[in-house]
Amino acid sequence: MKKMLKNPLYVYGDEVVGVPSHLNFGQYMVTTMWNYGDKIAMINGITDERLTYRDIVKDAMNIAVSLTRIGVKRGDIVAICSENRQEYWSTFIGTSCTGATFTATNSAYTKDELLHVLNISKPKMIFCSQHAYKVHEKTLRSLSYMEKIIIFGTDRPPNTLLYNDLVKNNTNITLENFRAADVVGQTDTAVILYSSGTTGLPKGVMLNHLNILTTCNMSSTMNPKESSLTITPWYHTMGLIGNLRIFANGGYFVYLPKFDSDLYLKTIERYQIVQIVVAPPVLVALCKFQSNYDVSSVKLVYSGAAPLRSDTIKAVKDRFPNVTSVLQGYGMTEATFGVTRDSYDTAHLSKTGSVGRVVSSCIIKVVDIDTKAPLGVNQPGEIYIKGPLVMKGYIGKDRSEDFDDEDFFKTGDIGYYDEDRCFFIVDRLKELIKYKGYQVPPAEIEAVLLQHPSIRDVGVVGIPHADAGEVPRAYVVVQPEANVTEDEIKNLVKEKLSNPKHLRGGVQFVKEIPKNPSGKILRRKLREMSQIRNEAKSKL
Template structure:
């Protein structure tokens, strides 16, 4: 067979374990570093070692089996970032069950939708998650047991510590699942699985253009992702990404396999973030562009000289932001952007070249990417914009309840719905979502391009752009703008600012609306469907 010269091929250099069992794989890795601190809560300064994660995970796995969980059953976890999360997830995996992580911020309708996709038998909940959605959870006929983190036990629930921590006293025989002593690592074996075909995770697409879809991720998908070919320096990192989201979930599992010590914050606060960087001498940041913009526009003064590398993902990173970063973090050697999606287990491309500002990088190992014309499906060459399509050992098995033909082409490439291109050096650039392009007359207008220009204005803190119907043009761009505190700006001033910098089809003919905050999901992606709802229902807050 001859390689297609218009396809971009990543290296073929990863090696995975003979046993494609991720439970066995991750448990062995964290046990190797059992005395190392895995996680530090930057807010409370609580530390958690790899040994503690492994021990509680093994205890949970055995307890779940005693409670009737078997291979193929689904067990959910819904929690903000807190210590019990990782032992719960790894314990579920080691029991042979499928883990599904639920966004704690889902609305009632979104929660019912995603729970109906996976139909978990058990669920682990933080007290906050239980308080928010207890009524909804109790109404689900397939949900048999609710396990609660913390010390308060609501009626008809099980405490996490009852299945994760041995209790030599009390009536252990009555419950059947309680342990009287810790499970020994040398006596434990993760439940057997067919790693190439069996499901490890059911995750959920971001839902920026509609309700989330259930993404089926296999053991092989994640083991491959966690088996890089080249060693990565063990820099102390700081993350605010929610662990229930793919970016937080998979990236942390990957760091666990390397025995890295990381610092996390349960939520993003600019002042606390800078304090944490200074206190723990953080070397590596993992952020979404929205958080990075907030940090760069802050006037707070902290010592950030320890920061050497910044990884940015989940949404486009603009060149202006990249330049501002170097002023806020003077020691940064590289601002690295990546591109990926839940459906590809995490990454598709990574940029390790600081000279390619704005690029999401080159194709990662065991991955092939092609760019096609969205209408004709013709394969395009360098510097030609089209839909990005991906084939990889790390691409999902498919969506639950959907035919693969709906999302994969005849060659087995996943159609991402993202518009982008690659340059002559095979570095990729993302332009916008296919479904989010504004169709102005015969032109396709990327909202992200207009947002880039809006954010250049010193008085604009956040910006989101959508297309609204127009009787003759089809659609015209409408901007939603959140201003910096204490400043004023008129609609016309903003329209003129854009008109001076962008071509005619990209002018804000739909106007400008002022809002307090641009709606975003937990990873910083603008929720344009929410902006469209606002556009239909109410005027802006001036």
């Protein structure tokens, strides 16, 4: 009987999300985007090149037909290795229309990194930018499963196909005579993305058509009538799925290939950007960057990928004088996109520091780290999630390792919800520093250090200690021409935080903090730096 009743300790989202009965992501995007006609969908913030919805759909349908003619079918894997560029979206949607699975890789990967992710998915074909092909040609040619390489641009290297030829082959295709290949939306994998790898090597995340259709059909987080600025690379879920949601709602965005404070603020002024979507480290950098650009157009700031602290929110409102809301969401590749959020139309209900309420169709429980028993209001524990947003699983890994017996996915994130069912994220379970039995969240120490005007960026990890288990060490990036000492930084933490959080592991000054594309600190790389430093000391 208990199984028939809702658990009072679980947090349930609204149960209704409208998705098309065919559960075919490719067909849905083609139809939806075609209906927006000649409306601008995206703008390159550097070149001012613009694409309309019809532009993207026409090319996507042509790509789908051409890929089918050269042998792509349901169940195949088609990859892309490219920086953000206009052909990306028609390639993605066109591939999906063939029934094949699309996988996105980082063009900046090293040889070993690229081999690792491609050997997970084993794509039959790959689309490459000219730059990516020049860098990775030998690696791609060495793969026995890679049958064809398709190049963006006008230069055709030997034994490759050109994207431009594929989109010109079928000039008479219209929405009326086009139909995407049949799929089984609940089980067929639409997209393979790769987990962020903050604690280890990336894993292949399988998202089915239903996963993506569910998030695309939720109410819009951003106002679709206003401009947005994005810098997140499109091989990452925050960029790929986040921008898909904009397309599904008929909005438009300006994009930049990478983050640069001066260029970013200049682009806001040029395009009168109203909404910006950024990770906390980007916000910190923008708030500390001195410039005279007019950023008064910005009204909404949306942040994800890491917790946003109250002092940062205050600095954002000082930097952008007309901002009415600084909102947060919480999600991950394994959940397609976000599982909690605030949105532009519910901003008045948001709470400082909160990542919002559970989204439609999702169920969340917070469990005790040791006993796994469900916890109640204001009790921090590991977050478990369930619903049609949650991935099929990792490629080559048994689901039982990552899901509990109720089919909840174990996120590895520590958080809690309050009496209003608003969620707050504390830190990653694997990133908590274990000092003499105390669990120390590194993000809390980082938030304190970022208040110092001379500190531009910071990352904190635990380093091994014979008596305490682990002690916190801070890696600090100092502002240009600023002076701050190790003792000054240690004393700041002593003044602001309790004894277990003091920097007993010391302070190391570095040029930059390693991060993944969404802005998460790669703590495993900081730990590697600690290990190298300790080994060097032991040799002296």
